[in-house]
Amino acid sequence: MGNAELLRLTGVVNVQQPGEENSKVIAGIPLNFGPFVVLRPSFGVTIQEIRTKLADVKISTRSTVILSGDINLRHVNIDGSYEFHGSGTVSQQNLQGTGDHAFIHVHAQSDLQAEYLKIRGYDFKNVSSLLRITAPNPSL
DSSP states (O other): OOHHHHHHHTSSEEEOOOOGGGEEEETTEEEEOOOEEEEOTTTOSSHHHHHTTEEEEEEOTTOEEEEOSEEEEEEEEEESEEEEEEEEEEEEEEEEOOOSOSEEEOOTTOSSSOHHHHHHOEEESOGGGSEEEEEOOTTO
16 A cells, blocks of 8 residues: 555545556556655654644645654645655645656666665655755744
8 A cells, every 4th residue: 555545544635546647658557646655654654643643635646745753734735746844733735836756767677776776666856856844834
């Protein structure tokens, strides 16, 4: 089960289902991608723990979201690539950022990639394309 599905199971996050608008061909296989979600252990490891930190969150299919730390999201619409970390609450936000996934496919046969990347199968495309939001921030 992927992290996007785990967020969907919390019942407090609306994660758009993958569709053909995010279709890519990797190794000759057409795949429909939904949002990419990374849940760091510092954010939460159980559905109950994660549920307490999220309320009325919507994530578009073209989004990449990284959640870490003791951050809470309340009434937030995410469309783009964001990393949320820190301690505090982000609320009442319509976040429209970069529209491209921050991950790229790594070929297992590549001699130019580190071994751990070949095993994992992906790498961050351009870490600077992620918009980092650190709470607390009075404007959020």
